[in-house]
Every structure is written in C-alpha cells, then in structure tokens.
Amino acid sequence: MAAADSPSAALRRCDLCSRGIRLAGKMRSDVVDLLDAYVEQQGLDTSVSVTAVEGVPTAAVERWDEQSGIQRLLENLAAYRAFRALLAQMLEEQREQLGEAHADAALGRALAAVLLQVSAFVYHLEELLQLESRGPPSEEGTGAPPSPHLTLFERKLRGLRVLQELAQWAVRSARDLRQLAKLGPGSSLAPSLAESP
Amino acid sequence: DSHIQYERVGADVTMKCGSMDWDAAVTWTANGTDIDESHLNGSYLILKNVNLTQSGQYSCYEGSSWHLKYQTYLRVGTPPKEPLLMCRSNNYPKGFYCSWHLPTPTSIPNSFNISVIHGTKEMVCEKDVFLKNRCHIRYIQLFSTVKYKVTLTVTNALGKNSTSLTFDEFTIVKPDPPESVVAKPVPNNPRRLEVSWQNPSSWPDPESFPLKFFLRYRPLILDQWQHVELSDGTSHTITDAYAGKEYIIQVAAKDNDIGTWSDWSVAVHATPWTEEPKHLTTEAQITETTSASTSSFMPPPTTKICDKGAVVGSGAVAARWTAGLVLAAYGVLFI
Numbered sequence: 001m002a003a004a005d006s007p008s009a010a011l012r013r014c015d016l017c018s019r020g021i022r023l024a025g026k027m028r029s030d031v032v033d034l035l036d037a038y039v040e041q042q043g044l045d046t047s048v049s050v051t052a053v054e055g056v057p058t059a060a061v062e063r064w065d066e067q068s069g070i071q072r073l074l075e076n077l078a079a080y081r082a083f084r085a086l087l088a089q090m091l092e093e094q095r096e097q098l099g100e101a102h103a104d105a106a107l108g109r110a111l112a113a114v115l116l117q118v119s120a121f122v123y124h125l126e127e128l129l130q131l132e133s134r135g136p137p138s139e140e141g142t143g144a145p146p147s148p149h150l151t152l153f154e155r156k157l158r159g160l161r162v163l164q165e166l167a168q169w170a171v172r173s174a175r176d177l178r179q180l181a182k183l184g185p186g187s188s189l190a191p192s193l194a195e196s197p
Numbered sequence: 198d199s200h201i202q203y204e205r206v207g208a209d210v211t212m213k214c215g216s217m218d219w220d221a222a223v224t225w226t227a228n229g230t231d232i233d234e235s236h237l238n239g240s241y242l243i244l245k246n247v248n249l250t251q252s253g254q255y256s257c258y259e260g261s262s263w264h265l266k267y268q269t270y271l272r273v274g275t276p277p278k279e280p281l282l283m284c285r286s287n288n289y290p291k292g293f294y295c296s297w298h299l300p301t302p303t304s305i306p307n308s309f310n311i312s313v314i315h316g317t318k319e320m321v322c323e324k325d326v327f328l329k330n331r332c333h334i335r336y337i338q339l340f341s342t343v344k345y346k347v348t349l350t351v352t353n354a355l356g357k358n359s360t361s362l363t364f365d366e367f368t369i370v371k372p373d374p375p376e377s378v379v380a381k382p383v384p385n386n387p388r389r390l391e392v393s394w395q396n397p398s399s400w401p402d403p404e405s406f407p408l409k410f411f412l413r414y415r416p417l418i419l420d421q422w423q424h425v426e427l428s429d430g431t432s433h434t435i436t437d438a439y440a441g442k443e444y445i446i447q448v449a450a451k452d453n454d455i456g457t458w459s460d461w462s463v464a465v466h467a468t469p470w471t472e473e474p475k476h477l478t479t480e481a482q483i484t485e486t487t488s489a490s491t492s493s494f495m496p497p498p499t500t501k502i503c504d505k506g507a508v509v510g511s512g513a514v515a516a517r518w519t520a521g522l523v524l525a526a527y528g529v530l531f532i
Contacts, residue, residue: 060341168341171367
C-alpha cells in the first residue's frame with residue numbers, strides 16, 4: 001500500500017475525491033426527487049417538522065471548518081453505512097406495505113437506485129480511508145436499529161427523516177471531499193499532534 | 198415643561214394649557230405663530246382630524262403676562278404596518294443577514310426588535326455597523342435540517358406590528374453578483390468576445406464552496422438574450438457574436454449545490470474585432486467577402502476589378518466609384 005503522503009496516493013486521493021464529489025451531487029439530486037415522490041405517495045407534508053429519530057445520522061455539525069480530514073471521512077462513512085441499512089429497511093417495508101408487485105413501482109425503483117448510490121459512496125469512503133493507511137472501521141453495529149413496533153405513520157415519518165437527512169449529508173459530503181481535495185500532495189488528513197486526543 | 202406628544206393621523210387632539218383654568222385667557226402658538234381663537238375652547242386648544250403638517254411645537258402663554266405655561270412637541274404619525282423582512286446568506290457558510298423596512302413611513306420614531314430561533318436555541322443578531330435596518334447572524338451549525346425562525350417586531354408610540362420568516366439554511370443562500378466583469382474583443386476574430394469576471398468578494402471560500410455562473414449576452418440591437426451556464430472557471434469566450442455589433446454582457450453566480458442565483462452583474466459592453474478599413478489610393482483594393490453568412494453584413498462584391506493597366510482618368514473614376522461603394526457599405530454597417 002502506498003504511503004499516505006506519496007504522490008501516487010495523493011493523485012489517487014484527488015481522483016477519488018473528484019468522483020466522490022460528482023457522485024454526491026448526483027445522489028443529492030436523486031434524493032431530492034425521491035423525497036418529493038415519497039412525500040406524495042405517503043400522504044405527508046414537507047412542512048412537517050420531524051425531530052431527530054434514533055439511528056438516523058444527522059448532518060448538522062458545529063465547527064465543521066475545524067474538522068480534520070480523517071474525522072470527515074470517518075463521520076461520512078458511519079453516516080452512509082447507516083443510510084445503507086436504513087434504505088434497505090425502507091425498501092423492505094415498501095414491499096411489505098404495497099406487496100411485491102407494486103414494490104417495483106417508481107418509488108421502489110427510485111429507492112433502490114439511491115441505495116445503490118449510497119453503497120457506491122460507502123465504497124469510495126472506504127477506499128479513501130485505505131489510502132490513509134487507516135483502513136475503514138469494522139461494520140459491527142452499523143445496521144439499522146431494530147424498529148420497535150413502529151406504527152405505519154411512524155415508519156412514514158422515519159422514512160421522511162431518512163431522506164431529509166440524506167439530502168443534507170449529500171451536500172455536506174461534497175463539501176467534505178472538496179476540503180480533502182484542497183490538501184495537496186504530502187499533506188496528511190490526520191489531525192496534527194496538537195489536535196489529536 | 199416641554200414634552201413630546203404622539204397622535205394618530207385623523208385624530209382629534211385636545212391640549213390643555215398646563216394647570217391653567219379652562220376660562221383663563223391664554224394664547225397658543227404653533228411653531229411661534231399665533232393660533233386663531235377659533236381653535237380654542239376656553240383655554241384648551243382643539244385640533245380636529247390632525248394631519249402630518251400639524252406636527253410641531255405648540256406653546257401656551259398666559260394672556261397678560263406672556264409667561265410660558267405649557268409647551269409640547271406634537272408628532273402626528275401612524276402606527277406601524279406589518280414590516281417587510283428578508284433574510285439572505287451572501288457569505289455562506291459564515292452566516293446570514295436579515296434586513297427590514299416598513300411599507301409606508303409612520304412619520305414618528307420606530308424601534309425594531311428581532312429574534313432568531315434555531316430549534317430551541319436563540320441566536321444573537323449583531324447590528325450592522327452602517328445600516329440600521331440590518332443585522333447579522335453567524336452560523337453555529339451547518340447542514341442542519343432544523344429551520345430558522347426570525348421574528349421582527351416594530352413598535353412606536355402609536356402601536357406595534359410584527360412579522361415572521363421561517364426558512365432552512367440552504368434556501369436563503371444567494372451570492373452577490375460577480376465582480377470586475379470585463380469583455381474584450383479577440384484580435385483577428387470578428388465573431389469572438391472574451392469575457393472574464395471575479396467571484397464576489399463577499400463569498401468567503403470559493404475553493405471549498407465553488408460558484409457556478411450564468412452568462413447572458415445580446416447585441417444591443419436585439420432584445421433576445423443568449424445564455425450559457427458555466428460550472429467552473431471565471432472566463433468564457435463567446436464564439437457566435439455578430440461581427441461588428443456592440444454587445445451587452447452580464448454574469449450571475451450561484452453556489453454549486455444550494456440556494457438561488459445572484460442578481461445580474463453590472464452590464465459591460467464590447468464589440469468584436471473588426472478589420473480596419475484599408476486606405477484607398479488610385480486603385481481600390483476590394484476586400485474579399487466571406488462565404489454567405491447571415492451573421493455579418495458585407496459590402497456586395499463588385500463584378501469588375503480595376504485593371505492595373507487601365508487609363509488613369511477612367512481608372513481613377515472607377516476607383517473613386519468603387520471606393521464610394523465600399524465607404525457607403527461601411528457607413529451602413531455602423532448605423
């Protein structure tokens with residue numbers, strides 16, 4: 001494995017960042033469309049303010065500009081692994097709710113497409129972490145939390161929350177990757193000694 | 198003693214002359230001018246259906262001694278109507294500002310109070326140094342789905358009114374227009390214009406938060422704009438300009454991912470490069486025409502080209518006639 005600060009690693013990082021930024025942009029666009037379709041199909045109203053739901057990663061962050069590269073990658077990875085599990089769960093619930101035949105309807109296909117993009121993004125982030133000789137953390141405990149007997153309406157609200165936060169994350173991720181790409185060859189993404197715990 | 202009295206437009210106002218009895222002999226003045234007795238009821242001054250022009254200093258003097266017994270400054274005005282409030286982030290991700298104004302003036306002093314709530318947190322809105330109807334909020338969190346609620350209350354001596362805005366972080370992002378827009382002709386290219394501009398100076402970090410741009414251009418003689426959207430870079434070459442025509446060009450900016458387009462930049466004017474008309478001597482050099490093109494007006498080619506061996510007299514006449522044609526053609530071109 002190339003050293004994290006070698007020129008080839010820096011080029012690879014730059015390439016992964018560029019492609020990741022494009023993927024994040026496409027993902028956001030598709031999630032926004034999916035959100036509109038979801039709200040309509042589920043009979044919801046976007047003005048509904050959904051408070052934080054357990055297990056749904058929140059994109060909101062303080063002191064974003066002070067984060068190190070590694071911190072950005074790790075937070076993104078944890079979030080998108082969680083979204084991958086949550087979207088898979090939503091897809092399954094969609095199938096249960098509508099039946100197998102209707103699950104292939106437009107909403108189901110759109111959900112599946114976004115799930116694929118999220119999975120691709122997880123791969124991107126894992127590759128970036130590999131470049132930093134960190135290796136991605138294990139995936140233990142990143143599955144969707146067990147849903148304790150949520151009513152249909154509660155599931156709908158959770159689904160709304162998932163898509164709203166994913167749309168925010170997609171914007172944040174593009175910004176995070178631009179910050180990473182700004183670091184030239186020879187720069188480490190790790191926090192300095194002064195910053196590390 | 199002197200004080201200020203606020204009254205609504207259209208109200209009936211009664212002023213007492215301090216502690217003087219109703220039947221005391223007094224004289225009232227408005228801004229130093231005696232008020233006619235028809236406005237008095239005993240020693241009370243009655244102003245019916247007051248209007249804005251009746252604002253001023255009212256004084257009451259005891260009849261014989263001319264001692265000042267009472268003085269007030271009457272301010273006629275209106276209670277505030279619902280204020281107009283807008284919030285915008287032109288320096289994302291640093292923060293946003295809110296500006297407000299009243300749809301109609303009240304003619305009396307107003308005070309404004311603004312509150313900014315994000316979820317359950319109250320945020321500080323710092324007053325603008327120069328503009329009294331603006332304040333600035335720093336983002337504490339970024340990428341939040343929680344909406345901001347801004348409430349503005351305006352109060353004056355005659356009443357109060359308020360308005361609220363609720364929005365999320367992304368929707369209010371609107372950069373300032375691009376700056377230093379320059380358009381130049383490209384030498385030896387009659388259909389090109391090179392346009393360049395700079396990011397608005399208020400946008401703090403264009404590297405991490407890149408802007409995309411929208412360029413519009415048209416010849417002055419036409420109403421229809423042409424548009425080009427540019428995802429990166431701060432320059433563009435127009436390659437389909439009409440030769441010799443003056444163009445007007447503007448640029449707008451938007452964050453790559455969120456928010457809305459800026460207003461259009463200041464307009465710049467430019468004309469594509471044109472070949473200098475050649476000086477004509479005894480024999481005219483007919484300029485070569487390009488292949489048929491609807492985009493440029495060229496003088497029609499002459500069917501005869503002057504021979505070098507032609508008689509001077511007739512040749513000179515032919516040269517002058519041809520020169521006249523060419524000059525007439527250029528004259529039409531520049532109308």
